[in-house]
Amino acid sequence: MSDMPITPPVDRIDYRRRQKIGRIVQRLVILISAILLTAYVLAPVSWLVSSAFQTETEIVSIPPHWIPEHPTLRNFEAIFTAGNDEPVTYETRSGTDPAAGDFIPSTAENLLPSMANSLIVATLVVILNLLVGVPAAYAIAKIRFWGRNASVYFILITRVIPDIALVVPFFLVIRKLGMLDTLGSLVITYLAITVPFTVFILIQYFEGLPDELDKAARVDGCSRFQALIKVFLPLSMPSLVAVVLFTFLTSWNEFLLALMFTQTSASQTLPILLASFTSDFTVSFSFLNAAGVLAVVPPVIVAIVFERYIVSGLTAGAVKG
Amino acid sequence: MARIRFTNVNKKYANGFHAVRDLNLDIEDREFIVLLGPSGCGKSTTLNMIAGLEEVSDGELIFDEQVVNYVPPHKRDVAMVFQSYALYPHKTVYDNIGFGLKMRNASKEVIDERVRDAAQKLEISHLLDRRPSQLSGGQRQRVALGRAMVRDPSVFLMDEPLSNLDAALRISMRAEIKELHRTMETTFVYVTHDQAEALTLADRIVVMNDGVVQQIGTPDDIYERPSNTFVASFLGSPPINYFDGALEAGPDGEMAFIRDGLRLLLPADYAARLKEKMGRVVRLGIRAEDVVEGTAEPGINALSGTVTSVLPVGSDQYLGMDFGGEELFFRVGKDLRHAFGEKITLAVDLSRLHIFDRESGQSLIWNAA
Ligand SMILES: Nc1ncnc2c1ncn2[C@@H]1O[C@H](COP(=O)(O)OP(=O)(O)O)[C@@H](O)[C@H]1O
Numbered sequence: 148m149s150d151m152p153i154t155p156p157v158d159r160i161d162y163r164r165r166q167k168i169g170r171i172v173q174r175l176v177i178l179i180s181a182i183l184l185t186a187y188v189l190a191p192v193s194w195l196v197s198s199a200f201q202t203e204t205e206i207v208s209i210p211p212h213w214i215p216e217h218p219t220l221r222n223f224e225a226i227f228t229a230g231n232d233e234p235v236t237y238e239t240r241s242g243t244d245p246a247a248g249d250f251i252p253s254t255a256e257n258l259l260p261s262m263a264n265s266l267i268v269a270t271l272v273v274i275l276n277l278l279v280g281v282p283a284a285y286a287i288a289k290i291r292f293w294g295r296n297a298s299v300y301f302i303l304i305t306r307v308i309p310d311i312a313l314v315v316p317f318f319l320v321i322r323k324l325g326m327l328d329t330l331g332s333l334v335i336t337y338l339a340i341t342v343p344f345t346v347f348i349l350i351q352y353f354e355g356l357p358d359e360l361d362k363a364a365r366v367d368g369c370s371r372f373q374a375l376i377k378v379f380l381p382l383s384m385p386s387l388v389a390v391v392l393f394t395f396l397t398s399w400n401e402f403l404l405a406l407m408f409t410q411t412s413a414s415q416t417l418p419i420l421l422a423s424f425t426s427d428f429t430v431s432f433s434f435l436n437a438a439g440v441l442a443v444v445p446p447v448i449v450a451i452v453f454e455r456y457i458v459s460g461l462t463a464g465a466v467k468g
Numbered sequence: 469m470a471r472i473r474f475t476n477v478n479k480k481y482a483n484g485f486h487a488v489r490d491l492n493l494d495i496e497d498r499e500f501i502v503l504l505g506p507s508g509c510g511k512s513t514t515l516n517m518i519a520g521l522e523e524v525s526d527g528e529l530i531f532d533e534q535v536v537n538y539v540p541p542h543k544r545d546v547a548m549v550f551q552s553y554a555l556y557p558h559k560t561v562y563d564n565i566g567f568g569l570k571m572r573n574a575s576k577e578v579i580d581e582r583v584r585d586a587a588q589k590l591e592i593s594h595l596l597d598r599r600p601s602q603l604s605g606g607q608r609q610r611v612a613l614g615r616a617m618v619r620d621p622s623v624f625l626m627d628e629p630l631s632n633l634d635a636a637l638r639i640s641m642r643a644e645i646k647e648l649h650r651t652m653e654t655t656f657v658y659v660t661h662d663q664a665e666a667l668t669l670a671d672r673i674v675v676m677n678d679g680v681v682q683q684i685g686t687p688d689d690i691y692e693r694p695s696n697t698f699v700a701s702f703l704g705s706p707p708i709n710y711f712d713g714a715l716e717a718g719p720d721g722e723m724a725f726i727r728d729g730l731r732l733l734l735p736a737d738y739a740a741r742l743k744e745k746m747g748r749v750v751r752l753g754i755r756a757e758d759v760v761e762g763t764a765e766p767g768i769n770a771l772s773g774t775v776t777s778v779l780p781v782g783s784d785q786y787l788g789m790d791f792g793g794e795e796l797f798f799r800v801g802k803d804l805r806h807a808f809g810e811k812i813t814l815a816v817d818l819s820r821l822h823i824f825d826r827e828s829g830q831s832l833i834w835n836a837a
C-alpha cells in the first residue's frame with residue numbers, strides 16, 4: 148500500500164466549457180429580461196403615438212393596428228386649427244369618415260393655451276427651485292450653523308404629509324390671497340412641493356464635494372456666494388440636471404392642485420385639459436391621443452437637452468490621488 | 469509681509485469641543501513657523517483661524533496692528549495649500565493657478581505672466597492645459613503650491629502639504645519649500661505631524677497637544693531643551709527613553725541620579741538647578757543617540773543590559789536593551805555588530821540628560837531658566 152503512487156483523481160469536469168456555457172446563459176437571461184422590460188415600458192407609449200396617427204375607426208379595430216394602415220395627420224390638424232375662424236366641427240371632421248363618429252371635444256380650442264400655461268408654470272418652477280434650492284443646500288451642506296440638522300429635518304417633514312391633505316389648506320390660502328385661477332397659485336404650491344426635494348438632492352451632492360474645495364475657493368478670494376457660483380455650481384451639473392428634470396416633470400404632470408385652483412383657460416394646465424376631453428358625452432380617442440403625444444413632447448425635449456450635461460466623474464482629481 | 473499675533477485665542481466648535489486653548493503666539497514677519505503635534509491636536513484649527521476659515525471664539529487675532537477676528541478669508545491677504553490639494557477639478561492647471569489672481573481682478577497679462585512664471589519655477593509648464601484628474605500626486609502638489617505662490621500673499625499657510633507624497637518626493641519637496649520661503653520673503657505658517665519636516669523647515673516650532681501649546685522655540689530649543697515629557701517624546705527616533713530614580717549626593721558631594729545598578733553624576737549646572745529636588749524621585753530622559761558604546765565601566769555613568777533587538781537602519785543601528793526590566797532603545801553606529809542576548813555597556817553623555825518632574829512631566833532643567 149505504502150509504495151503505491153498517489154495520483155490525484157482524474158478531473159472529468161470541463162470547467163472551461165462550463166464557464167463558457169454559463170456566460171452565454173447569463174447573457175441570454177439579461178437580454179430577454181431587458182427586452183421584456185423595455186416592451187412593458189414602451190408599449191403604452193407606442194400605442195399613444197401610433198394611435199395619434201390613426202382614424203377613430205382604425206383605433207377601435209380588432210385586432211389593434213400597431214402600425215397605422217392609413218396614417219393620417221387629421222388629429223393634429225384638428226388641434227392646431229381648433230378655435231380658428233373656420234372651426235373644425237363635427238361635420239367638417241367627420242365628413243370624410245361618416246361612420247367613424249369622430250368628435251372634437253368642446254374644450255379643444257383651449258389645448259394650445261393650456262400647453263403654454265403648463266410651460267410657463269413648469270419653467271418658473273424650475274427657475275425658482277434653482278434660485279431657492281441651490282443657496283439653501285449650499286448653506287446647509289457647507290456652513291455649520293446652529294439648527295442646521297433641525298432645518299434639514301423640518302424641510303423633509305413637510306413632504307411626509309400627503310398632497311391630498313394639503314389641498315384644503317392650500318386652497319384657503321390661495322383664495323385669501325385672491326390668486327384662484329391664476330398661474331401664480333400653481334407656481335407657489337408647486338414650489339412648496341418641489342423645493343424640499345431639490346434642497347435634499349443638492350445637499351447630498353454638495354456634501355459629497357470636499358470641504359477643502361470650498362475653503363480653497365474662499366482663500367483664493369471668493370466670497371461664500373462666489374465660491375458657490377464659481378466652484379460648486381460647475382461641479383454640480385449632474386445633480387442640477389436631476390433637479391431640473393424632476394421639478395419640470397413634477398409641475399408638468401401635476402393634476403390634483405391644478406384641478407382645485409384653476410377654472411378657466413387663463414390658468415388651466417395641460418393635464419386638466421386632457422382630462423376634460425374625457426368628460427364630454429362622447430370621447431374622441433384619436434384626438435385625445437394626438438393631444439397626449441403633444442403633451443409628451445416638451446418633457447422629452449427637456450430631458451434630451453439636459454441629459455447632455457449629466458457628465459459623470461466631473462469631480463475626479465479634486466483631492467489627492 | 470505680515471506679523472501675526474494670537475492673544476489668548478480659544479476655539480470652541482459648535483458641538484462644544486474646545487479645540488484650541490489660550491493660544492498666545494507672536495509670529496514675526498517673514499518667519500517660518502511650524503505647528504507640530506499629533507493628529508487632532510488643533511493645528512489645522514489654528515491655521516484655519518489665520519485664514520479666516522474658522523471663527524475665533526475668544527481672544528484676539530492680529531495681523532500687523534489690525535484685529536482680524538471678523539475679517540472674511542477673501543479680505544485677508546493669505547494663501548493656503550491644503551493637504552488634499554483641493555484643486556478645482558473643472559479648471560485646467562492654468563486656470564487653477566490663475567484663479568486667485570482673477571478673483572482679485574488682476575489683468576489678463578499679469579495673470580499670464582505670473583502663472584507662467586510660477587509654472588516654470590515649479591517645472592509644470594508642460595502641464596498647464598491639463599486638468600487635475602490627469603496629474604500625478606506630486607504634480608497636483610506643485611499645482612497647489614503654484615496656486616498659492618502666484619498670489620504673492622502676505623501670509624502663506626500650508627496644512628500638511630507633503631503628507632500625501634511618497635517618501636523620496638517628500639524629502640525633495642522640503643528643500644523646495646524652504647527655497648520658496650527664501651525667495652518669497654513672506655510669513656509662512658506650516659502644519660505637520662512629522663517631526664523631521666518641522667525640524668528641517670522651521671525657524672521656530674510650536675508644539676501642540678490637545679489644543680494646548682507645549683513649547684515654542686527654535687528646532688534646537690525643542691529638540692535639545694524640551695520643556696516637558698510630551699515634547700521630548702514627540703521628537704526623536706527612536707523616541708527618548710525614560711526611567712525613574714532618586715537625586716542624591718554623590719561620593720564627592722556632587723549630585724547624582726541613583727537607581728539600582730546605575731549612578732549618573734550630574735554636571736554642576738544641573739545640580740544648581742535641581743537643588744530643591746535633592747533626595748526626591750525624578751524622571752530621567754536619555755535620547756536614543758546620547759550614548760557611546762564600549763568604553764565605560766558598568767554602573768557609573770553607564771547603562772548595562774542585554775540586547776533585546778538589533779535593527780540596522782542603513783547608516784546606524786537601533787538597539788533594544790533590557791535595563792532592569794525596562795526596554796530602552798538606542799541608536800549607535802554600526803561598526804560593532806551586536807547579537808541578541810549579548811551583554812553591553814553604553815556610556816551616557818551626561819551633558820545631554822533630561823530630567824523631568826515625575827508627576828507633572830515638566831522639565832526641571834530647562835524650565836528653570
Ligand atoms: N468642525 C468641527 N467640529 C467639531 N470638532 C472639530 C471640527 N473640526 C475639528 N474638530 C476637532 O477638533 C480637534 C482638532 O482638529 P484639527 O485642528 O483638525 O486637528 P489637527 O491637529 O489634526 O489638524 C479634533 O479633535 C477634531 O476632531
Ligand SMILES: [Mg+2]
Pocket residue numbers: 508511512513627
Ligand atoms: Mg489637520
